[in-house]
Amino acid sequence: MRLIERVFRRFEGWIDPFKPLEDYEPPNRLVAYVWFYVAQAKWAFLALLVLGLLTALLEALVFSYVGQVVDLLTGFESSGEKARGWTGLMEQYGGLLLSMLVVVILLRLLVIALDALVEEQTIVPGFFILMRWQSHKHIIGQSLSFFQNDLAGRISQKVFQSGMATGDMMISLLQIIWFITVYAVTTAGVLFALDWQLGAIVVAWMLAFYFVARYFIPRVREHAKITADTGSGISGRMVDAYANIQTVKLHGTEKSEEDGVLNATQIHRKEIFKFTRILTMLRISANFVSAMAISLIGIMVIDLWLADQTSLGSVAFVLAMSLRLRLLLNRLLGNLNGFFRNVGVTQNTMELIAQPHGIRDVPDALDFEFRNGEIRIENLTFHYDRPEGALNDLSLNIKPGEKIGIVGSSGSGKTTLIHLLMRFFEPQSGRILIDGQDITKVKQDSLRQYFSFVQQDVQMFHRTVYKNIAYGMPDISKAKVEAAAKLANAHEFILELKDNNGATGYDSQIGERGVKLSGGQRQRIAIARALLREAPILILDEATSQLDSNTEKVIQGNLLEQMEGKTVIVIAHRLSTIAKMDRLIVLDNGKIVESGSHDQLIKTDGLYSAFWKKQALH
Ligand code: ADP
Numbered sequence: 001m002r003l004i005e006r007v008f009r010r011f012e013g014w015i016d017p018f019k020p021l022e023d024y025e026p027p028n029r030l031v032a033y034v035w036f037y038v039a040q041a042k043w044a045f046l047a048l049l050v051l052g053l054l055t056a057l058l059e060a061l062v063f064s065y066v067g068q069v070v071d072l073l074t075g076f077e078s079s080g081e082k083a084r085g086w087t088g089l090m091e092q093y094g095g096l097l098l099s100m101l102v103v104v105i106l107l108r109l110l111v112i113a114l115d116a117l118v119e120e121q122t123i124v125p126g127f128f129i130l131m132r133w134q135s136h137k138h139i140i141g142q143s144l145s146f147f148q149n150d151l152a153g154r155i156s157q158k159v160f161q162s163g164m165a166t167g168d169m170m171i172s173l174l175q176i177i178w179f180i181t182v183y184a185v186t187t188a189g190v191l192f193a194l195d196w197q198l199g200a201i202v203v204a205w206m207l208a209f210y211f212v213a214r215y216f217i218p219r220v221r222e223h224a225k226i227t228a229d230t231g232s233g234i235s236g237r238m239v240d241a242y243a244n245i246q247t248v249k250l251h252g253t254e255k256s257e258e259d260g261v262l263n264a265t266q267i268h269r270k271e272i273f274k275f276t277r278i279l280t281m282l283r284i285s286a287n288f289v290s291a292m293a294i295s296l297i298g299i300m301v302i303d304l305w306l307a308d309q310t311s312l313g314s315v316a317f318v319l320a321m322s323l324r325l326r327l328l329l330n331r332l333l334g335n336l337n338g339f340f341r342n343v344g345v346t347q348n349t350m351e352l353i354a355q356p357h358g359i360r361d362v363p364d365a366l367d368f369e370f371r372n373g374e375i376r377i378e379n380l381t382f383h384y385d386r387p388e389g390a391l392n393d394l395s396l397n398i399k400p401g402e403k404i405g406i407v408g409s410s411g412s413g414k415t416t417l418i419h420l421l422m423r424f425f426e427p428q429s430g431r432i433l434i435d436g437q438d439i440t441k442v443k444q445d446s447l448r449q450y451f452s453f454v455q456q457d458v459q460m461f462h463r464t465v466y467k468n469i470a471y472g473m474p475d476i477s478k479a480k481v482e483a484a485a486k487l488a489n490a491h492e493f494i495l496e497l498k499d500n501n502g503a504t505g506y507d508s509q510i511g512e513r514g515v516k517l518s519g520g521q522r523q524r525i526a527i528a529r530a531l532l533r534e535a536p537i538l539i540l541d542e543a544t545s546q547l548d549s550n551t552e553k554v555i556q557g558n559l560l561e562q563m564e565g566k567t568v569i570v571i572a573h574r575l576s577t578i579a580k581m582d583r584l585i586v587l588d589n590g591k592i593v594e595s596g597s598h599d600q601l602i603k604t605d606g607l608y609s610a611f612w613k614k615q616a617l618h
């Protein structure tokens, strides 16, 4: 038992799926992409290759025994010794028969056991997980726009699929396809040794098979990729409906969402038909080739026997070999199906996973050095992926410790501006200097740690309240977390929380994306998180929009007290929130159109004053 345990452990520990891998870019061409991962487990795959070869050779050997046994028994019979039974047989052929038994039982079992161990104990858990893990590590480093351009459900599905598809593809390549190739070559070799015409038929058979495969396989591969793609289209559509379930129910559009999925499924189904038609044709053609070849071989070997050029044993052996070869070729087709399906899926997942990171540190990036929080924005232009819009040639200087309020109608570019400040996107032109350092020239992590940021759409993790507030600060003290929650006016309501599993207060789970909290509660937790971070630049993007004005005032008072001497940027629709800031910036169409204190802007009688008058009426 101990030995078995040790053997299992030895194979299970062969690949370390979590070994650190610094800053890598997966290649985005299929062979290079697969090799990138396979190379990390190359010895295991090599073992699979060698064991495949051994299995195939042993198989061929075992089949040659059929002929040998027939010949040996005919010889034994014709020498008139049969009456002596086992004793006579063993006397004459004991050694040979025993050696056959050793091969059939011991050797073959050993090779098969090793093969199974490498596949099931090493590659399946090790390689599958290695690939998923590394794919995830690469994906999580992708830029914000990468995630905005795709569905989270689709991305995670592909990361998950990647290891399995590529692993299975490699296993079938190394085991079955390789096995069959070796088997075919040995069959041809053995038959050549018997008679060159027999060998020639096998070679012709293989060639015909090759041409059939060459015609069909590019089509199989192409259609496998399309089916994989239309398949993930279905799951994308489903995830989209699940994630927006409330809107679906409100509009009573279950039916039309169903139709959406139905539509995607029908497209998928049509593609499957095209795909499987090719598979069916491939199977029929290949079997036709095999049937012709086997019949020819049969006729030929009988012909040889009639001409006394070969023994009965050889006839048995040749026929057995050929039938076995046909069986294997059929299995090969089945596996080619799986293999090319996996190639298709691998290619499909590769196209997502192997995208280079959108925003990368320059090669010799230094750590950002914070001094006093001075921000210079010079001629910033950014249109997302469009020809125009968002920000146009915007310049702005923010002094250290200055408190800035940003106003502007929705879509005027406020959120875009602060996203660029934290380098969530790269500007098309212009630059941003913080404390004299161009933010595109420093390491992203080192820059972002100096920001506390409350987003417009607050993001919550499906974890406890405590973990949501102390996010990114695992060693912070409980007292500090509670103090931050108190400043954000969140402590009281947090104490009253209770989740489905009976956990209460800070330990309660808050549901996926915080769905179990009110909008104002989510905002207060986000503010607590930002406060706890104690970063020297604070940015609030409509962070108190869902709170009543009294709560908002209290929190804002607390915030500004905490942020004494630090740089603060506040975006707000409710102008009373920001009227007391040092300076107000009015954005319109991606440009700064007004700038000054509240009193100055009211006097200017421009956009701000118009906004103010409108709000004062309520
Ligand atoms: P604000 O915060 O002032 O309401 P935003 O900065 O969010 O405005 O948006 C400015 C413009 O950029 C809008 O026209 C908006 O449609 C566009 N925009 C915002 N986010 C994206 C995005 N991720 N991709 C493409 N366009 C975007």
Ligand code: MG
Binding pocket: 414, 415, 416, 456, 541
């Ligand atoms: Mg916004």
